[in-house]
Amino acid sequence: xxxxxxxxxxxxxxxxxxxxxxxxxxxxxxxxxxxxxxxxxxxxxxxxxxxxxxxxxxxxxxxxxxxxxxxxxxxxxxxxxxxxxxxxxxxxxxxxxxxxxxxxxxxxxxxxxxxxxxxxxxxxxxxxxxxxxxxxxxxxxxxxxxxxxxxxxxxxxxxxxxxxxxxxxxxxxxxxxxxxxxxxxxxxxxxxxxxxxxxxxxxxxxxxxxxxxxxxxxxxxxxxxxxxxxxxxxxxxxxxxxxxxxxxxxxxxxxxxxxxxxxxxxxxxxxxxxxxxxxxxxxxxxxxxxxxxxxxxxxxxxxxxxxxxxxxxxxxxxxxxxxxxxxxxxxxxxxxxxxxxxxxxxxxxxxxxxxxxxxxxxxxxxxxxxxxxxxxxxxxxxxxxxxxxxxxxxxxxxxxxxxxxxxxxxxxxxxxxxxxxxxxxxxxxxxxxxxxxxxxxxxxxxxxxxxxxxxxxxxxxxxxxxxxxxxxxxxxxxxxxxxxxxxxxxxxxxxxxxxxxxxxxxxxxxxxxxxxxxxxxxxxxxxxxxxxxx
Amino acid sequence: xxxxxxxxxxxxxxxxxxxxxxxxxxxxxxxxxxxxxxxxxxxxxxxxxxxxxxxxxxxxxxxxxxxxxxxxxxxxxxxxxxxxxxxxxxxxxxxxxxxxxxxxxxxxxxxxxxxxxxxxxxxxxxxxxxxxxxxxxxxxxxxxxxxxxxxxxxxxxxxxxxxxxxxxxxxxxxxxxxxxxxxxxxxxxxxxxxxxxxxxxxxxxxxxxxxxxxxxxxxxxxxxxxxxxxxxxxxxxxxxxxxxxxxxxxxxxxxxxxxxxxxxxxxxxxxxxxxxxxxxxxxxxxxxxxxxxxxxxxxxxxx
Numbered sequence: 149x150x151x152x153x154x155x156x157x158x159x160x161x162x163x164x165x166x167x168x169x170x171x172x173x174x175x176x177x178x179x180x181x182x183x184x185x186x187x188x189x190x191x192x193x194x195x196x197x198x199x200x201x202x203x204x205x206x207x208x209x210x211x212x213x214x215x216x217x218x219x220x221x222x223x224x225x226x227x228x229x230x231x232x233x234x235x236x237x238x239x240x241x242x243x244x245x246x247x248x249x250x251x252x253x254x255x256x257x258x259x260x261x262x263x264x265x266x267x268x269x270x271x272x273x274x275x276x277x278x279x280x281x282x283x284x285x286x287x288x289x290x291x292x293x294x295x296x297x298x299x300x301x302x303x304x305x306x307x308x309x310x311x312x313x314x315x316x317x318x319x320x321x322x323x324x325x326x327x328x329x330x331x332x333x334x335x336x337x338x339x340x341x342x343x344x345x346x347x348x349x350x351x352x353x354x355x356x357x358x359x360x361x362x363x364x365x366x367x368x369x370x371x372x373x374x375x376x377x378x379x380x381x382x383x384x385x386x387x388x389x390x391x392x393x394x395x396x397x398x399x400x401x402x403x404x405x406x407x408x409x410x411x412x413x414x415x416x417x418x419x420x421x422x423x424x425x426x427x428x429x430x431x432x433x434x435x436x437x438x439x440x441x442x443x444x445x446x447x448x449x450x451x452x453x454x455x456x457x458x459x460x461x462x463x464x465x466x467x468x469x470x471x472x473x474x475x476x477x478x479x480x481x482x483x484x485x486x487x488x489x490x491x492x493x494x495x496x497x498x499x500x501x502x503x504x505x506x507x508x509x510x511x512x513x514x515x516x517x518x519x520x521x522x523x524x525x526x527x528x529x530x531x532x533x534x535x536x537x538x539x540x541x542x543x544x545x546x547x548x549x550x551x552x553x554x555x556x557x558x559x560x561x562x563x564x565x566x567x568x569x570x571x572x573x574x575x576x577x578x579x580x581x582x583x584x585x586x587x588x589x590x591x592x593x594x595x596x597x598x599x600x601x602x603x604x605x606x607x608x609x610x611x612x613x614x615x616x617x618x619x620x621x622x623x624x625x626x627x628x629x630x631x632x633x634x635x636x637x638x639x640x641x642x643x644x645x646x647x648x649x650x651x652x653x654x655x656x657x658x659x660x661x662x663x664x665x666x667x668x669x670x671x672x673x674x675x676x677x678x679x680x681x682x
Numbered sequence: 683x684x685x686x687x688x689x690x691x692x693x694x695x696x697x698x699x700x701x702x703x704x705x706x707x708x709x710x711x712x713x714x715x716x717x718x719x720x721x722x723x724x725x726x727x728x729x730x731x732x733x734x735x736x737x738x739x740x741x742x743x744x745x746x747x748x749x750x751x752x753x754x755x756x757x758x759x760x761x762x763x764x765x766x767x768x769x770x771x772x773x774x775x776x777x778x779x780x781x782x783x784x785x786x787x788x789x790x791x792x793x794x795x796x797x798x799x800x801x802x803x804x805x806x807x808x809x810x811x812x813x814x815x816x817x818x819x820x821x822x823x824x825x826x827x828x829x830x831x832x833x834x835x836x837x838x839x840x841x842x843x844x845x846x847x848x849x850x851x852x853x854x855x856x857x858x859x860x861x862x863x864x865x866x867x868x869x870x871x872x873x874x875x876x877x878x879x880x881x882x883x884x885x886x887x888x889x890x891x892x893x894x895x896x897x898x899x900x901x902x903x904x905x906x907x908x909x910x911x912x913x914x915x916x917x918x919x920x921x922x923x924x925x926x927x928x929x930x931x932x933x934x935x936x937x938x939x940x941x942x943x944x945x946x947x948x949x950x951x952x953x954x955x956x957x958x959x960x961x962x963x964x965x966x967x968x969x970x971x972x973x974x975x976x977x978x979x980x981x982x983x984x985x
Contacts, residue, residue, distance in 0.1 A: 341811070425806040426774035434777060435784040444770065525768045529821070532732050532762035532834075533785040536754045680734040 153412070155274035160281035164255055165288075172289055175247045179240065179321070180296050186236055187304055190228040200225050206570055207234065212465055214365040215566075217380035227308025229385040237320065241379050242353065244293065244321050245328040248286055249349040252329045255282035256336035257345045266416060279333065279411045283404055286329035294322025313385040316393070320379055323396030327375055328353065330403030337410035340419035375399075437539065441547040445514050449551055452510040453558045456503065460562030463499050467492055467567050489649055496567075496583065497646040500559070501623050504587035504641060505616070507555030508594045511548040512612060515598040518544045519606050525682035537676050545599055545668060552591045560584040583647040589660035593640040594619070596667035604674025683710045684743075685832055685863040686731065691740035693726055693887075700726045702887045703740065708832075708865055708880070713858050715878030716867040717968065723887040724867040725765065728836050731865070732762060744832065758787065761830035765837035765867075767817040769809035775820045776805030782824035794827040800849055814841035826853050833857055834865045839873060851877060871964040881964070883971060890971055898967055903936040905960040906945075911953030920945060932956075 165172070194200045204225040206212065213219060219234045256279055259265045265278055298318025302311050331352050336345040356374040363371030364380070371377030378392040414420070433439040442449070518541065521527050530540060560581045567580070594616065601609040622631065622639040636642050640663075643656045686708040693701040701723050708714040718724055729735040730742055733753030742749045744756045769778050779798070783789025798805055801819040809817065818841045825833060833854070839847045854864055854877055868874050874881060875895065882892035891898060903924060908914070909932050917933065918926050922941025927934050937945050949957075 343810075423808070423811075426777070426808050428774070428776035428805045430773075430777040430780035430784070434773070435781055440781065444772075525764065525766065526770065528729070528732065528734060528762075528764055529767075529769075529782070530785065531734055531753070532757060532760065532764075533782065534754050534757040534787060535785055677736070679736055680729075 153274040153276040154280060155272060155277060156268075157274065157277040157280050157284075160268065160273065160277050161284045164281050164285045168251065168255070168285065171251070176289070176293060176296065179243060179247070179293060180300055183236065183240060183297055184300055184304060187228075187232055187301060187306055187309070190232055191306055194228050194231055200228065200231055203231050203235075206466070209569060210365040212570070214361040215461070215465065217360070217376075218364045218368075218371075219380075220383065220386050224386050227385075228306065229308025229310075229313060232309075233313070233317065233385040237317065237379060237384060238376065240321060241324045241376065242357070244290075244325040245353050246350075248290070248325045248329040249332045249346060249353070251289065252282055252286050252332040253336055253342050253346040253349065255285060256333060256342075257339065258342035260336075260417065261342050269416060275412055276408055279336075279408060283329070283333060286333075287326065290322040290325040290329065293325065294318040297321055308385060310385070310388075312388050316382060316384050316388050316390065319390070319393045320382055320384060320396075323393040323400075324375060324379060326400040327396045327403070330400040330407070333407040334403050334410070337407050337414065338420045340417070340421070340423050344419075344421075344423060437543040438546055438550075441514070441517075441543050442550065445510070445517065445547060445551065448510050448513050448517075449554065452506075452551075453554055456506055456555055457558045457562040459506065460499070460503055460559045461566035463495075463503075464563040464566030465570050467495070467570060493648050496563070496580070497649045498623075499563070500583045500587060501641060501644075501646065503559040503563075503584070504556070504591055504644075505620055505623065507552055507559060507587075508591040508616070510555060511552045511591060511595050512598045512616065514548040514551055515544050515595060515602055516609060516612075519602050519609050522606070522680060522682055527680055528682055531680060538672060541599065541603060541672055541675050545595065548595045548598075549592060552588060552595065553585075556584040556588060556591075557581070579648055582652065586647055586652055586657070587641070587644050589657050589664065590640040590644045592664040593660050593667070596664040596671070599668045599671035600674070601671075602675070603671030604678065606678070684708065685710050685712070685745065686714070686865060687741070687743040687746075688727075688731075689741040691727075691730060691737045691742050693723075693730060693735060694738050700887050701730070701737075704884065704887070704889045705740075706882045706889060706892055708863055710863055711858065711861050712880060713854065713864040713866060713878045715874035715881040716865065716884065717869060717871065717874055717881060717964070718884035719869065722884045724884060725836055726887075727884070728762075728834060728865075728867060731834065732757075732760075759831040760834060761786070761825035761828045761832070762834045763818070763821040763825045763836065763838045765840055766814070767821045769812070769817050769820060771810035772808065774806055774808055775803055775812065775816070778809060778820055779805065779824045779827070782821075783827060786824075786828045786830075788829045790827055790829060793829075794823065797823040797826045797853070800853070801846060815843065815846065818842060819846070822850065822853075826857070830862065832863045832865065836867045837869065838866070839868075839870065847873070871968055875964045883968070885971065891967075895964070898964075899939065899962050903938050903966075904942065904962060905936050906934065907956070907958040907960075908933040908935075908949060908954065909956040910949065911955060914949055914952045916948070920948060 194203060201222065204219070204222050207216065207219045208222075216235060217238045220230055224230060259278070268278060295318060298315035301309050301314035301317060328349065332345060332349040335348040336342070339345045339348060353376075356376040360371045360374040360377040360380075363369065363374065363377055371380070375396070378395055382389045382392045410420070434443055518527075527540070531537070560577075560583075563584075564577050564580045594612070597615060598609070598612045601612050619639040619641050622636055622642060625631065626636050626642075640660060643660060645652050645656065684707045686706075688707065689705050690703040691701055691705070692699065692703050704723075704727065706714075716724055716727070726735065730737050731744065731749050733749050733756070736750060745759065747756050749756065769775075773781070776798075779794060780789070783794065801823055803816065803819045803823060807816075809820070812820070818838065822838060825835075835854075839850050842850060851873070854866070857864060864877075866874065866877060878895065880892070880894050881898060882889050884890070903922075913931075914933060917923060917935070920941070921944070922938035923945065924936040924938075925934075
C-alpha cells in the first residue's frame with residue numbers, strides 16, 4: 149500500500165530539484181552570504197565592549213523589542229555573537245519563511261493549477277508522490293541551509309560564535325523554514341489556487357510577526373503563541389535552548405502529515421475552501437482611470453511602502469548610537485564632511501537621499517507597467533475604445549506621482565516613528581517630512597525619463613534602470629571615488645537641497661519640475677506617434 | 683454609405699512589407715468577412731483600422747474619418763473583440779465588462795446582463811481562472827452590450843464551443859438586422875460563409891480576391907455528380923472539366939463556372955437520370971488560392 153502511494157517519489161523529487169536548482173542555489177547563496185557578510189561586518193562595527201553594550205542599551209526600549217525581539221540582559225552581551233543573534237536572527241527567519249512559502253506553494257498547488265501535476269499523475273505515479281516530493285525538496289533545502297549556516301558561522305571563527313550556538317542558529321533557520329513549509333503544504337490542500345495558498349501562508353507569517361511584536365513589547369505570553377516568538381526564546385549564543393527547534397520540527401511533522409491526509413482524500417484541482425466569489429460589478433474606484441491603475445499597482449505599492457517604512461525605521465532606530473560607531477570609520481568620515489552639523493543631521497540628509505532612490509522604484513515600475521500592458525496585449529482593449537493615448541499615459545504618470553508621494557511619506561513616517569523612540573532630542577516631524585518631500589522633483593524627473601522611454605523608444609525603456617543605477621552610485625561614492633563635478637551633476641538627485649544641511653531653495657526645485665515636464669511631454673509626443681503592438 | 687473605406691494601405695516593418703496596397707470597403711449594414719491564413723496580415727489590418735498602427739501609405743477611413751487621427755472619435759461607435767483576449771488576472775469578468783462599458787461610454791446594464799446570460803459567463807470569477815473561451819466571452823459580452831455602429835471581430839470564436847459559436851452567430855445576425863455593420867476576420871470558413879455578405883481574401887499582405895460570395899463562386903468550379911441513361915462521350919476532352927471520375931455509370935467532376943452552360947448542353951443529350959450540382963465551398967476557394975500559392979512558391983511540391 150505504502151509503496152503504491154509513493155510510486156515514482158524519487159524521480160519526481162529529482163524532477164523538482166532539476167526544475168528549481170537555480171532558484172534553490174540563489175536563495176541559499178543569498179541567505180548564507182548575507183549572514184556571513186553581516187557577521188564579518190559586525191566585527192568592524194562593534195570593536196569594543198562599550199560598542200556592544202551601547203547596542204544593548206539602545207535595544208532596551210519597547211519599540212526595538214517589537215521590531216527585533218526581546219534580546220538579552222545587558223550583562224549577557226559579551227561579544228558580537230549576541231548582538232548578531234539579536235539583530236539578525238528574526239529577519240533571517242522571515243526571509244527563510246518567505247523562501248519556503250514560495251517553494252512549497254509552487255511545487256504543490258502551483259504545479260497542480262498549471263496542469264503539470266495532472267500530466268504526471270496520469271503516469272504510473274502514487275497518489276502522494278507529488279506532495280511527498282515537494283516536502284522532500286523543502287526538507288533538503290532547509291537541512292542544507294541549517295547545516296551550511298551553522299557550520300559556516302562557526303568556521304568564521306569570530307568571538308562568541310560557539311559551535312553549539314552557531315549550529316542552533318542554523319537549526320532555527322532550518323526549523324522555522326520547515327514549519328512554514330508545513331503551513332504552506334497545508335494551505336495548498338485547503339485552497340484551490342496557488343495564490344490562495346501563498347496568500348494565507350503569508351498571512352500566517354505576518355500575523356506571527358504582529359502577535360510577537362505586541363507580545364515582546366507588552367505581554368510576553370502572547371509571543372509564545374507565535375512561531376516567530378519561539379525563535380527568540382532559544383536565546384541563541386547565550387543559553388542555547390534547543391526547545392524551539394524541537395517544537396518547530398514537531399509542528400512541521402504534524403502539519404505535513406495532515407496535508408498528506410488531506411491530499412489523499414481530495415480530488416485533483418479541488419480544495420476544501422472554494423475561492424470566494426468575486427464582485428459581479430466594478431466599483432466606481434476601479435472604473436476611474438487613476439483608480440484602475442492604482443488598483444493594478446496595488447501589490448507594488450503595498451510591498452514597497454512597507455519595505456521603505458521598515459528600512460527607514462531601521463535607520464531611524466540606530467540614530468541613537470550613530471555617533472559612537474560611525475565617528476571612527478574612515479569611509480563615513482569622508483561621507484560626512486560638514487563640520488558645523490551634527491552627525492545625526494548629516495546622516496538623516498544622506499539617508500533621505502538614499503531613501504528617495506528607493507522610493508522612486510515603485511513609481512518607475514508603475515510607468516513601465518504601461519509597456520508591460522502593451523506586451524500582454526491589453527492596451528488594445530483600451531485603445532479600441534474612445535480613450536486617447538494622452539489620457540492613458542497621463543493616468544500612468546499621475547499614478548506614479550502619487551506613488552512617489554506615498555513612498556516619501558512612508559520614509560518620513562518610519563524615520564520619525566523610530567527616531568523619536570530612541571532619541572531624547574528628536575527631530576521635529578516637520579523637518580523630517582520637509583527633507584523627504586523636497587526630493588519629489590528629482591523623483592519626478594526620473595519618472596519623466598521613464599515616461600519618455602516608454603513613450604518614444606519602448607524597446608529601450610529598461611535602460612532607465614541604468615540611469616537609476618548611476619544615481620545610486622553617485623549618492624554612495626561621489627566622495628570616496630572623488631567623482632568629477634560634471635558627472636555628479638548628471639544625477640538629478642544631486643540638485644536637491646540636502647535639508648537640513650542646506651536651506652530649501654526654490655530655484656533647483658522649479659528647474660527640476662520644468663525639466664520633468666519637458667521630458668514627459670516628449671514622451672507623450674512619442675507615444676502619440678508610435679505603433680502600439682498590442 | 684461606406685462604413686470602412688480602405689484605399690491602397692501599405693504597412694512596412696523595415697524591409698518587410700506586412701500589407702501591400704490593400705483596398706476594400708464595407709458598406710452600412712453589411713457583414714464583411716476577412717479571411718486568410720495565419721500571418722497573412724489580418725490582425726495588422728485590424729490594428730491599422732483601430733488606429734494602433736500607423737500606415738506607411740494609403741488611406742483608411744471609418745465613418746468617413748481618418749482611422750489614425752480621429753481614432754478616439756471613431757471608437758465611440760466601434761466595438762472590438764481581439765482573437766486572443768488577455769485580461770487583468772486580478773479582476774473578475776464582471777468588473778472587466780463594467781470597466782469596458784464605462785470606457786466605451788455607452789454601457790447598457792440590461793443588455794450586459796442579457797448577454798452574460800446568453801454566453802453563459804460566470805462574471806464572479808477572477809480572469810486568471812478563465813479559459814481562453816471564457817476570456818473571449820468577456821470581450822464578446824462587452825462588445826455586444828455596447829450600442830456600436832461597427833463591430834470588429836478578430837477570430838472571435840477560436841476558443842468557443844459549437845453552442846457558443848451559434849450564440850455568436852445569432853448575436854451578429856441580430857446586429858445586422860438592426861442595421862449595424864460588422865467586420866469579421868476569421869479563418870473558420872463555415873462561419874464566414876454563414877454570416878458574411880462580402881468576403882475579401884488576404885494572403886501575404888495582399889488582397890487576392892474580394893466580392894460577394896456569389897461573385898467569388900463564379901471564379902471557381904462547381905462539383906457535379908451525374909448519372910445518365912447512355913454513356914457520355916467526350917467529357918474528358920471538354921474544356922473546363924477537371925478531376926473526372928467514372929464509377930458504375932456515375933460521373934463526378936468539377937466544372938469551371940464559365941463552362942457550365944456548354945457542359946450542361948453536352949450532357950443533356952445523353953439523357954440525365956440524376957444530376958447534383960454543389961456550389962463551391964469557401965474552403966474550396968481558399969484551398970485553391972492557397973494551393974496556387976504553394977505551386978508558385980515551390981515548384982515540384984512540398985513534402
